Amino acid sequence: MTDTKNIWVFIEQDEGQIADVSLELLAKAQELAGSLGGEVCALLCGHDVDELAQTAISHGAGRVLLIDHPELALYRSLPYARAVTDLVRDRRPYICLFGATSVGRDLAPRVASAARVGLTADCTDLQIGDYNSKKDKQLYKDLLYQIRPAFGGNIIATIVNPRTRPQMATVREGVMRLQPPDDTREGVIERIEPVIEDQDLVLQVLSRQVRQSTVHLKDSPIVVAGGAGASCKEDFELIRELAHVLGGEVGASRAAVDAGFISPEHQVGQTGITVRPRLYIAAGISGAIQHRAGMDQSNKIIAINTDPNAPIFQVAHYKIVGDLAEVIPLLISALREKAK
Amino acid sequence: MPSEQNYKLVVLVKQVPDTHNVTSDAMKEDGTMNRAVLPAIFNPEDLNALEMALAFKERYGGEVTVLTMGPSKAAEVLRESLYRGADRVVLITDRKFAGADTLATSYTLKSAVEKLGAFDVVFCGRQAIDGDTAQVGPQTAEKLGIPQITYAESIVELSGGEIVVQRALDRGMEMVKCSLPCLLTVVASANRPRPASARKRIEYKLAATPFEYQDVLEKWPEFETVEALEAYLAERSLQIPVWSAADLDVEEDKLGLEGSPTQVYKINFVVLETRDSKEVSPTQEGVETLVQELVQEYVVG
Known part of the structure; x- marks a missing residue:
């Protein structure tokens, strides 16, 4: 087992639906496996979830470990x-990846602690490369570079787990690209019988309310986002209206979410969602590094801010120095005029 | 009324640099970070964890012990805990703990919790703002061999040795019931942490670890000698105990840098590409030209 460089992806599913981040990770795992030569395995846990195995295969899994x-x-x-720890200990894959969701961030640390391996949280990129360890005075080949923001987003750290296997990481949703499924792909489905002990059942779920997100920020070609400069609810209404006229989604900086203008699922940035739309309009967003890192890959960026020195202008293609309460109505009427 | 029980409640807290308010003077000219100018604060969600533990004690009875692992300066967050109502605090400090990743940290914390003796609930903040990993809570629970309830938002009920907790999920909520002992990681939306009490601030103003006795003497020279100060503090239970590796039942190769499987390969400072941006005047004419350009380039429309 030690020579094979298999990559496992934990498949998060809820009511027969696989989380996007798991499918994004299957695509990334395939890319990593290309340079490692290992197999991509989907770790699918649940009850009566057989039909999801084929979805995992279509998205890149060569093997499904169905628990x-x-x-x-x-x-x-x-x-x-x-269930996951027993299998990880038994087979010691080379790499094991989880989505950085409320499930992945609950499960992965518990597994890593039990298996006594390193774990890196909230990665925004994964690469394969060599590492010359000063601590061990040894060169390690083909390690997983686990790349993540740290220190409030002001630095990007590359973390490695040279000695322990698997190399484990949780990865943020939306940073890896989802690939379209290929239904002609074939894979092996391997059934695993887990041994669940009574002591594992001391916690009961009494009720659960999960709403389907109505926000589709990640996939929207146009995002209009507001920040602290949208200093009242009326300003935010203008932002919503502009998004509506453009057929886009509403985004926000953390400041706007903290101020209670909009719910957290609209937040763009390192602690929110990473977006790369065709057009990103930042209105009243100063552009803290945490926010810019979540949108600077957008195709076209328009920034509106009263402060000519706002950092958001550094990443903008179009710079409008002005009050959003005046500029946005102009934009809306110009767009409506065009549509006629 | 159910009779009050003596629940043993443990809160794990951390002192962190205030990374949410990195000002320009925190960045040195070479683009590196000057950590020294960032104020050290009580990790925000650890205050929510402390608040939940104090509210638990007020509702069901018990005793709140606060532990922190860190340098000697971290005693500050322990005093802050005493000002808010903690009954007992312990500083866990040793050079051997330095450089610990989450695995080595949780191993040390687990050993410290075990040294306290029997416990019912361990509370921690969901995550610390310097690393944002949210791993230490679940890993400490695993090492203690107890269940974890992450993203705890409120304790709904406690009866018959079982706790009912509401959890905040990415998109929704969940209500769970679990037997004690267990570990909770607490989110910011759980509560509004109480401020320090003025009375307790006075009561505990001299609370200090032995590392701080010299500083206390400088401020209050009337004690004259360390011995006199120590005797005074001991009499009033104002000594903050310090545990080192030698005080814990630990294997040394599992501590600190040595016990950490993750290694930092490199650090890059975030420098985003700066673009030459086109200035658009905030007038009707300027905005119309912009919209025209976007339409021509098929960005909109």
Whole structure:
């Protein structure tokens, strides 16, 4: 087992639906496997989730490790950690990836602790490369570079796990590109019988309310985002109206979310969602590095700010120094005029 | 009324640099960070964890012990905890703990919690703002061999040795029931942490670890000698105990840098590409020209 460089991706599913981040990770795993020569395995846990195995294969898994058990129907830390840890310890894959969601960030640390391996949280990029360790005085080939923002987003750290296997990481949603499924792909489905102990069942889920997100920021070709400069609810209404006229989604900086103008699922940036739309309009956003890192790859960026020295202008293609309460109505009427 | 029980509550807290308010003077000319100018603060969600523990104690009875692992300066957050109502605090410090990643940190914290004796609930903040990993809570729970309830937003009920907790999920919420002991990681939306009490600030103003006795003497020279100060503090339970690696039942190769499987390969300072931006005047004419250009380039329309 030690010579094979297999990459496992934990498949997060809820009510028969695989989380986007898991499919994004399958695409990334395929790319990494290209340079490592290992197999991409989907780790699919749940109950009666057989039909999801084919979805995982279509998205890049060469093998599906299907762990089916009635106690795995709803996600709970202990039975999931038991099932995943046992398999990880038994097979010691080279790399094991999880989405950095409320499930992935609950499960991965528990598994890493039990398997006594390193884990890096919230990665925004993964690469393969060599590492010359001063600590161990040794050259390690083909390690997983786990790249993540740290220190409030002011630095980007590259972390490695030279000695322990698997090399584990959680990865942010939306930073890896989702590839379209290829239904002609074939893969092996391997069924695993988990051993769940009574002590793993001390926690019960009494109720659960998960709403389907109505926000599609990540996939929207146009995003109009507001920040602290949108100093009242009326300003934010203008931002919504502009988004509506453009057929885009509304985004926000952390400042706007913290001020209560808009819900957290609209937040763009390192602690929110990473977007790369065709057009990004930043209105009243100063452009803290945490925000810019989540949108600077957008195709065209228009920034509107009263402060001519706002950092957002450094990444903007079009710079409008002015009050959004005046500029946005002009934009809206110019766009409506065009549409006639 | 159910009789009050003596629940043993443990809160794990951390002192962190205030990374959310990095000002321009924190960046040196060469683009590196001057950590020294960033104020050291009580990790925000750890204050929410402390608040949840104090509210638990007020509702069901018990005793709140706050632990922190860090340099000797981290005693500041322990005093802050005493000002808010903690019954007991311990500083866990040793050079051997330095450079610990989350695995080595949780191993050390687990050993410290075990040294306290029996416990019912361990509270920690969801994550610390210097690393944002959210890993230490779940890993400490795993090492203690107890269940974890992450993203805890409120304790709904406690009866028959079982706790009902509401969790905040990415898109929704979940209600879970779990037997004690367990570990909770607490989110910022859980509560509004109480401020320090003026009375307790006075009561605990001299609370200090042995590392700080010299500083206290400089401020209050009337104690004259360290011995006199120590006797005074001991009599009033104002000594903050310090545990080193030798005080814990630990294997040294699992501590600090040595016990950390992750290594930092490199650090890059975030420098985003700066573009030459086209200035658009905030007038009707300027905006119309812009819209025209966007339409011509098929960006909109």
